[in-house]
Amino acid sequence: MNGPVPVEVLKQHLIDPEICIRCNTCEETCPVDAITHDENNYVVRADTCNGCMACISPCPTGAIDSWREVIKAEAYSLEDQFGWDELPSQNDSLAGLAGAVAGIGEAGKSGTESVSDAPALGGSDMVRGSVVPPWSAAKPYVNLYNHKAPIQATVVGNYRLTDTSAESDIHHIVLDFGKLPFPVLEGQSIGILPPGTTQDGRAHHARQYSIASPRDGERPGYNNLALTVKRVTHDHQGREAGGVCSNYLCDLQKGDVVNVMGPFGGTFLMPNHPDSHLLMICTGTGAAPMRAMTEYRRRRRLKGATGKLMLFFGARTQGELPYFGPLLNLPKDFIDTNLAFSRTPGQAKRYVQDAMRERAADVAALLRHDDTFVYVCGLKGMEDGVLQSLQVIAADAGLDWSALWQRLKTEGRLHLETY
Ligand code: NAP
Secondary structure: OOOOOOOOEEEEEEOOOOOOOOOOHHHHHOOOOOEEEOOOOEEEOOOOOOOOOOOOOOOOOOOOOEEEEEEHHHOOOHHHHHOOOOOOOOOOOOOOOOOOOOOOOOOOOOOOOOHHHOOOOOOOOOOOOOOOOOOOOOOOOOOOEOOOOOEEEEEEEEEEOOOOOOOOOEEEEEEEOOOOOOOOOOOOEEEEEOOOEOOOOOEOOOEEEEEOOOOOOOOOOOOEEEEEEEOOOEOOOOOEOOOHHHHHHHOOOOOOEEEEEEEEOOOOOOOOOOOOEEEEEEEHHHHHHHHHHHHHHHHHHOOOOOOOEEEEEEEOOHHHOOOHHHHHHOOOOOEEEEEEEOOOOOOOOOOHHHHHHHOHHHHHHHHOOOOEEEEEEEOOOHHHHHHHHHHHHHHHOOOOHHHHHHHHHHOOOEEEEEO
16 A cells, blocks of 8 residues: 655745845856846746755855745745745744655755755855855954844945046945944945835845945044945946946935945955965956955054055056055055056057966965965956966966865955956
8 A cells, every 4th residue: 555645845945035135146156047036036946956055155145045945846936936025934844844755855955954054165166266264354244234124324425536537437435334333344245225116116125335445444443434336327238227326326425324234245355364465356346345455454564464465456447447546655565556457548458367467477476375365356257367367377387276276265265256
């Protein structure tokens, strides 16, 4: 006689729509295309997700690390997930059952084990950068405020950074948190909740911006931070389109109050040991975290930090390079700055990776050093080019790049943040 047919219970991977800031990192990271999105939500295909966990650590907010145990035949569909404003609650009668019945455990995790306790290690082949912070990084606070309970910050400064003749309108915006706690570290980001609603009446999602100032404040000893924001006037296809949040931010006046979420990010952090070297490569507004780290080291240098700083910074023209003046004022023995301009009239296009190759011997010397930490931030397209340059530079210097790359990842020494 046949026994009862076991009910298959699935630990279904979901994304928390309340925390998700729709930054697309998970969709780009997923090696099996299990993640997709619509206007409303980022969602996971239950029949495609293989639980590889590649998406977990890169997510800046932790929204990706959401799981519900469901009867497999009743797994939440994409349509269900697109319609959510919040995650459904866990059916208590199923909790802990995934994996307890043969043939289940789709997420590649055994039964009742908490999947969030098992992050992918820095050495995963599917992840190109570190998913662990430097060993000496300070411990970050994350997700102190969400979209239901944001913190209010007051605008205390809003300055245009780029020439008025430049096409890019990039702003340096300073937000002050008064007496409310908002502890941050260089390399972390925050979410800004723009006011108003989308065409279908939903509140706008938060947009993520890197913090451009050091942990002890844009002004040392003050509870404030800076952002570097480029006014978006065109979409990726070049059609006119005003960015909701960037225009809101760039138009803010002193005294305006802004709703903020975060802080986010627990890996793109700087080492705290004073003899560590920073190799920083960025384009455009991707300079924000590099400014934060550089300024922190500049302040700390006065207290004895000795590590080297090398910066490769790309922009269309000199006039479009945020922080151009202050950058050039930094002492040469403090930071080795290399600029690459791609659209200077009468000159050949030059990208950061070209500048890196020109300085190959010095980059290689840094790569040889066990205390060098590499940071890449800016346009998505630069990531391949920069990694290829590092590979060529390492190979020409007789270094085994694939072994070094693996080690950099595992040791929290290669951090990529590109959009
Ligand atoms: P941008 O002005 O469009 O470009 C900056 C420079 O990068 C230009 O010289 C550009 O050259 C060059 N570039 C284009 N493709 C490249 C490639 N494949 N390799 C190397 N260089 C390349 O930059 P942006 O508009 O400021 O964008 C910066 C990016 O940083 C955005 O994607 C933004 O989301 C991201 N980001 C911003 C923040 C923030 O807090 N605001 C933080 C992290 C990251 P061309 O002349 O060819 O265009």
